[in-house]
Amino acid sequence: MERITIDPITRLEGHGKIEIFLDPEGNVANTYFQIPELRGFESFCVGRPVEEVPILTNRICGVCPEAHHMAGAKAADAVYHVDPPSTAKKLRELLYSAFFVTDHTTHFYALAGPDFIMGPDAPVAERNILGVIHKVGLEIGGKVIQCRKYGHTVVEMIGGRKVHPCTSIPGGLTKGITEEQRQEIEKMGRWAIEFAQFSLKLFNDIVLGNQAYVDLILGDIYTHHTYYIGTVDENNKVNFYDGKVSVVDPEGKRLGKYGPSEYTDWIAEHVEPWTYLKFPYLKKVGWKGFVDGKDSGVYMATPLSRLNASDGMATPLAQAEYEKFYSTLGGKPVHQRLTIHWARLVELLYAAERWVELASDPEITSDNFRTIPTEKPTEGVGIVEAPRGTLTHHYWTDERGITTKVNLIVGTTNNYAPISMSIKKAAQSLITKGTVVTEGLLNRVEMAFRAYDPCFGCATHSLPGQMPLEVTIRDHEGKTVDVLKQYC
Amino acid sequence: MDFSKIIIIGLGNPLLGDDGVGWRVAEQVRELCEVDLDCLSVGGLSLMERLVGYDRAVLIDAITTGKQPTGSVSLYKLEDLPDLSAGHTGSAHDTSLQNALKLGQSMGVQLPTEVVVVGIEAQSVYEFSEVLSPPVAAAIPQAVQMVMELLK
Numbered sequence: 001m002e003r004i005t006i007d008p009i010t011r012l013e014g015h016g017k018i019e020i021f022l023d024p025e026g027n028v029a030n031t032y033f034q035i036p037e038l039r040g041f042e043s044f045c046v047g048r049p050v051e052e053v054p055i056l057t058n059r060i061c062g063v064c065p066e067a068h069h070m071a072g073a074k075a076a077d078a079v080y081h082v083d084p085p086s087t088a089k090k091l092r093e094l095l096y097s098a099f100f101v102t103d104h105t106t107h108f109y110a111l112a113g114p115d116f117i118m119g120p121d122a123p124v125a126e127r128n129i130l131g132v133i134h135k136v137g138l139e140i141g142g143k144v145i146q147c148r149k150y151g152h153t154v155v156e157m158i159g160g161r162k163v164h165p166c167t168s169i170p171g172g173l174t175k176g177i178t179e180e181q182r183q184e185i186e187k188m189g190r191w192a193i194e195f196a197q198f199s200l201k202l203f204n205d206i207v208l209g210n211q212a213y214v215d216l217i218l219g220d221i222y223t224h225h226t227y228y229i230g231t232v233d234e235n236n237k238v239n240f241y242d243g244k245v246s247v248v249d250p251e252g253k254r255l256g257k258y259g260p261s262e263y264t265d266w267i268a269e270h271v272e273p274w275t276y277l278k279f280p281y282l283k284k285v286g287w288k289g290f291v292d293g294k295d296s297g298v299y300m301a302t303p304l305s306r307l308n309a310s311d312g313m314a315t316p317l318a319q320a321e322y323e324k325f326y327s328t329l330g331g332k333p334v335h336q337r338l339t340i341h342w343a344r345l346v347e348l349l350y351a352a353e354r355w356v357e358l359a360s361d362p363e364i365t366s367d368n369f370r371t372i373p374t375e376k377p378t379e380g381v382g383i384v385e386a387p388r389g390t391l392t393h394h395y396w397t398d399e400r401g402i403t404t405k406v407n408l409i410v411g412t413t414n415n416y417a418p419i420s421m422s423i424k425k426a427a428q429s430l431i432t433k434g435t436v437v438t439e440g441l442l443n444r445v446e447m448a449f450r451a452y453d454p455c456f457g458c459a460t461h462s463l464p465g466q467m468p469l470e471v472t473i474r475d476h477e478g479k480t481v482d483v484l485k486q487y488c
Numbered sequence: 489m490d491f492s493k494i495i496i497i498g499l500g501n502p503l504l505g506d507d508g509v510g511w512r513v514a515e516q517v518r519e520l521c522e523v524d525l526d527c528l529s530v531g532g533l534s535l536m537e538r539l540v541g542y543d544r545a546v547l548i549d550a551i552t553t554g555k556q557p558t559g560s561v562s563l564y565k566l567e568d569l570p571d572l573s574a575g576h577t578g579s580a581h582d583t584s585l586q587n588a589l590k591l592g593q594s595m596g597v598q599l600p601t602e603v604v605v606v607g608i609e610a611q612s613v614y615e616f617s618e619v620l621s622p623p624v625a626a627a628i629p630q631a632v633q634m635v636m637e638l639l640k
Binding site (some may be wrong): 043 | 501502503504529530533534537583584587590591592594595615616617
């Protein structure tokens with residue numbers, strides 16, 4: 001097979017490119033998925049004071065600025081070897097919990113919802129948030145908007161801005177909250193708990209109550225047996241803001257846990273010549289290729305991974321849902337990728353309960369929200385769980401605190417290998433012996449992506465909702481058989 | 489029309505080179521007159537939420553049609569721009585502004601009946617930079633002028 005050279009110009013096109021190679025019989029031999037990576041952030045940050053970087057990283061990604069801000073804030077704390085006071089950590093986690101509620105809600109109703117509530121065979125024009133609201137009722141649309149409003153209000157109160165927070169600095173925050181704000185935040189949190197429970201019930205009634213959907217979820221096409229990672233607290237319960245990253249094997253056995261400063265002992269990056277993005281894998285297991293199994297270092301980081309990598313949820317209502325999740329699906333760990341959508345709702349409930357827990361904590365209104373750093377800055381790592389997976393920020397500075405180097409492992413990067421494997425499986429189901437089923441192909445491939453919730457919005461920087469995709473199918477001599485395109 | 493409530497929104501990411509032009513134009517408009525104005529880096533649902541309570545909205549943003557010279561300034565009606573998520577759940581985090589407006593309107597929320605976009609044809613929106621390319625920077629006065637005309 002010929003070597004493929006990537007022309008640097010392609011990275012500016014801003015869409016996903018997939019190359020499918022057929023073997024001499026006309027079956028899928030290999031697929032190559034090229035993510036155009038938004039590059040230059042690392043060089044852009046060099047020379048900036050490190051306390052600016054968490055505010056700059058807000059703008060890497062229009063989808064989860066809060067996650068980048070928090071990972072950056074924790075990295076900046078680590079660079080200065082400073083431990084923020086308990087109130088600052090709780091306020092940050094409170095902001096973060098409200099953000100998670102907003103993000104998970106939007107994801108489920110606006111975009112995952114259409115795959116299930118409308119169904120993958122529904123007319124294309126109805127498979128969007130309007131179709132969902134039409135089917136479930138306008139009142140629910142109103143609740144979704146209300147939920148987003150509450151979440152953004154909390155982010156604004158603690159973070160200074162509705163979507164792009166800016167109050168985290170090395171050692172803590174620039175401000176705290178008043179008792180009046182605390183009461184408002186608690187009230188909104190209680191509403192969020194009810195809404196999360198309602199959403200789980202909706203999923204139960206509409207999705208789990210429909211055999212066709214259940215078959216789709218449990219089907220082999222989106223199932224892979226890989227390692228799973230996710231942050232857990234000291235009791236091994238899921239935590240989005242802080243803790244250690246737990247790593248479990250495809251049978252559910254814990255390989256270990258690592259703290260931020262140890263991530264380079266656990267995660268390495270594999271390079272392939274045909275794409276800019278590297279493939280993270282577990283160093284202790286080794287890179288064995290794009291394959292499933294206990295001997296392959298491929299791992300996944302998603303809501304499903306977090307549930308698989310933990311021993312449970314830290315709040316009672318979410319814990320009950322966690323137990324129901326696993327008992328329904330036949331035990332731990334669960335490998336079907338489409339169940340990520342359900343796992344996301346379990347997390348939604350936890351985030352809402354945590355919101356109320358933190359808002360009710362007497363320390364939350366304390367004015368001790370900053371520890372002034374005293375040590376010389378050097379290097380630091382901050383890890384949080386972004387809604388779509390473990391997010392790592394690693395900053396290096398000189399002795400004045402001026403940034404000299406930045407390394408980021410973002411959610412989608414973690415999942416690059418699993419996504420590639422899922423795409424191959426999707427392609428294999430639709431291409432046999434030279435026959436290509438073109439209408440279903442792009443949709444199946446997209447559904448494989450959507451389950452992982454990839455950061456395409458950030459890479460393509462295109463209008464929200466678009467997933468520009470170009471799929472080229474080549475025969476075993478490399479000659480183009482077909483090109484399928486959407487939005488590019 | 490004189491009494492209709494209008495909002496001007498500069499859109500874009502100020503760290504992505506030419507994508508920051510929307511903010512630059514909006515900032516100049518802010519210096520020239522008293523009008524409700526905001527600089528945002530959001531789209532879809534979040535952008536719709538910002539338009540609540542207004543009759544008209546003017547959005548200023550970089551655009552990459554690839555069909556006109558860099559620095560061209562054009563006026564578009566929102567409904568004439570392609571709706572890339574009509575029936576298409578490509579992104580897992582949002583929907584198009586057109587869809588989001590329909591959603592809000594269907595729930596009885598007060599949203600603008602007229603949304604126009606002042607688009608500046610951009611060159612480089614994929615690289616991190618705080619500097620605009622020269623043709624895009626040169627287009628700022630023309631874009632400001634277009635917005636001021638819309639406010640009359």
